Amino acid sequence: MKARQAIQKLTAYPVSPFSRKGKIRLDLNESTRGCSPAVLKAISNISPEELNAYPDYGELLTQLSAYYQINEDQILLTNGADDGIRAVMQTFVEANDTVVLAHPTFGMIPIHARVVGASLHEVPYSMDLQFPVDGYLKALASAPTLVTIVRPDSPTGALISRESFCQIMEKAGNAIVLLDETYHHFCGESFVDLLSVYPNLLILQSFSKAWGLAGLRLGVVMGNPALITEIRKVNPPFSANTLAVKAARATLNDTSFLQQVVEDVAVQKQYLLKKMVQLNLKAVDTSANFILVKVGDSAREVQEQLLERKILVKSLDSIPLLRGYLRVAIGTREELDIFLQALQEILPPEALLFDMDGVLVDVSCSYREAIRKTASYFLGREVSVEEVENYKRKVGYNNDWDATETIIRENGGIASREDIIDHFQRLYLGNSWDGLIREEKWLADNSLLKGLAQRFKLGIVTGRPREEALFVLRLNKVLELFETVICMEDVPGRGKPHPDGI
Known part of the structure; x- marks a missing residue:
């Protein structure tokens, strides 16, 4: 027995196969x-x-x-x-x-x-x-x-x-x-x-x-x-x-009661739209009780992960014009806050930011060694690796010149900051980029970085001078993978851990 041909060609309107009871229902505009x-x-x-x-x-x-x-x-x-x-x-x-x-x-x-x-x-x-x-x-x-x-x-x-x-x-x-x-x-x-x-x-x-x-x-x-x-x-x-x-x-x-509902939907819709701006997500306002939120290629995955958290939204991926969008009904403020919190946890980051020293590059034989040798030179004694590490662990010594100057002064040495920096840089850079900088070991897996660059914007926030950061990135053939490189000169006087670089 067969249905009419017109019926055989149809696809039934999709209805959730699971119970929606007890969930935050932002999928069907109820x-x-x-x-x-x-x-x-x-x-x-x-x-x-x-x-x-x-x-x-x-x-x-x-x-x-x-x-x-x-x-x-x-x-x-x-x-x-x-x-x-x-x-x-x-x-x-x-x-x-x-x-x-x-x-x-x-x-x-x-x-x-x-x-x-x-x-x-x-x-x-x-x-x-x-x-x-x-x-x-x-x-x-x-x-x-x-x-x-x-x-x-x-x-x-x-x-x-x-x-x-x-x-x-x-x-x-x-x-x-x-x-x-x-x-x-x-x-x-x-x-x-x-x-x-x-x-x-x-x-x-x-x-x-x-x-x-x-x-x-x-x-x-x-x-x-x-x-x-x-x-x-x-x-x-x-x-x-x-x-x-x-x-x-x-x-x-x-x-x-109807008027209260309509007025609250209008208020909560504006609240949700503002939150989308804060999350840097494109949102389409509508004249109905829902908005459209563009989350990109991961729309269906985001929908599924929200479902795992008992939050229902509708993915519009099956509609070519609206591919990448979620349709989100305007629930109560409490429901929207739960949705927003979950969305922030689920969404892939807009960009991945890397530090350089100790993350992409092993600087134990370069910057650390330049600190140790510069301090030893001005103190007239051998400064140990352990001494250098003790200072670097302290808050406020992310800048290696600051750390070197502090080691010298706290141990009775006398030297101007200009002389300290000059000696440090001659050790680190050498005569023609042949100094300790050449002892640095590249830690990152370049194939992994290339894969990440295809999915996310990549950036670097480092306390290095720009010239030194770019040299190392070019040397290791990864500079083109990073859309942004924030260096010492970009945030003068506000180096890490200050958030301005980010």
Whole structure:
């Protein structure tokens, strides 16, 4: 037995194979702020009769009519917004009819279009992620049966303006236009008022996002009564369940809760965007309740590592235009702080910074020996290796000239700093770079450095004079691997461990 060919070609909408309970859910753009307390009270008071009887929609339709300022016969309840898309497709789209949609957009739109055998006219987004108005206007020339627009769109978060939307409506001709306003609360505007202007307009809204009722699955399709009558023919008579109906009635009476959610999402979104700047990550603001964060080639790996920490986000790597991005819903401040802390722990560093002495280069026979021999010269006695090491371990003696000067003075020697440096440098550099500098042993594995340079920016922060640092790097054929070399001259008077070099 086989499914229809159209079904065989489909890939099911991805649903998490594991329980999301107890995790920080920033992946599906649900509200993690809960629902109105009025909803919990209403559901807790449900009677046995309400559960064993089919749902009654009359009172909810009356409420929705007053809320939207439209007639009851312009409203159809569905089992979530996804079900509303299905019902519209089944009602108006024949096999091989053209459906216009953005690419990318909400994944259930192309799925339901393909189920009915439609021909998809996908209007691509450009790199700026602005809604592709011009592409839509051109697509209307193909005389489509259905035009779909999501406002704000997902996953791009793009927002078509009222003016541009009306421009599309004016040129839509006989095509039905389905406007998905699932995220409209977060952009602060609905086009429900345009239902009285355009008889071919259908508007879809949901109780899943700002209202916080995703688990109860309730959508609303609104439009011309003639269109709603036709959709009702393919829609199950009781597609919205009793609990969803009771919850919707309760939450419609508590619009102050909705406003609190919308306002907090706006505040926390700005907080998260600022944190992305601090982390030096590119973030795309949206008109919805999520942002896009570019983490690069490691997007899927970052998603998996966040999951290990019980934090859910959505990787957009499967969408070529958004490859490297994560979609992150705007949770509560507490949830975002946990996410941010985890992200900092997971993300690969922007750059790898190396010290030179003792890390890339063994200086025990060069700089250390220059200290020992210079101190011995001015003290008139042999200074031991142990003496030199004791001073170098002390805080404040990273600079070898300072360490040498201190050894001499604390042991009764008399010499000017200029003479000390001059003698030190003659020992270290020799006559023509043939001094102790030639005794230095290169410690790093160059093949490892080359591999790291392909993945990260490499830099050096050293207390060496620039001329000496570059000589050693050239000598060991690695200078080109380091994008930045910070030396003594770059932070005068503020050498390590002062952080200015970094």
